[in-house]
Amino acid sequence: LTGQGPMFREEDKSRVKPPPNAKLIEITNIPVVAKVGAGFPHLNFDDIEVLYYIPFPAESAPKNAFAVEVNGDSMEPLLQEGDIVVCQPFSGLPVDIPNSKIVVIANSWGELLIKRIQKFISPDYQQVKIIFYSDNPKYPPIEPEKEHEEYRIIGIAIELVQRKKL
Secondary structure (H helix, E strand, O other), X not given: OOOOXXXXXXXXXXXXXXXXXXXXXXXXXXXXXXXXEOOOOEEEHHHOOOOEEEEEEHHHXXXXXXXXXXXOOOOOOOOXXXXXXXXXXXXXXXXXXXXXXXXXXXXXXXXXXXXXXXXXXXOOOOOEEEEEEOOOOOOOOEOHHHHOOOEEEEEEEEEEEOXXXX
8 A cells, every 4th residue: 555546446336325315313412321220220320421322313312311230130121131221411400301201310329220200299288298200020139218218310211211221
């Protein structure tokens, strides 16, 4: 190789070209920041660092979106070990989240879990009880009120990216 002459001998007709009416979309990189326990707590959220990035369509990515990797089987059959869940950061009140939504929660030690949320609101709207539960029935629900433990919701799941080995 001399570095002189055309890069290709002649136009390479075998290259795949997008159709003329193809719409190009902008891609952004979303950081995968943790492996979350789909079962029992995993990782300390206070020590977060980016594990890697995944490409995601920019038009559907919420501001400051992050992703987590599923570790465990408590959310099976929907979420499998190694799946990536893209999340929208959350800083509001739990009552604003629809029942059965998948959320990423941190316990008082900063350990992360991925669960569904269920709210029970008294008829007079004065009391709210929240539980977090798994899809897999072999895991008991988490009842922060009974466990005298504080849990904070740090993200709401918006998209599942499955990772399957080929």
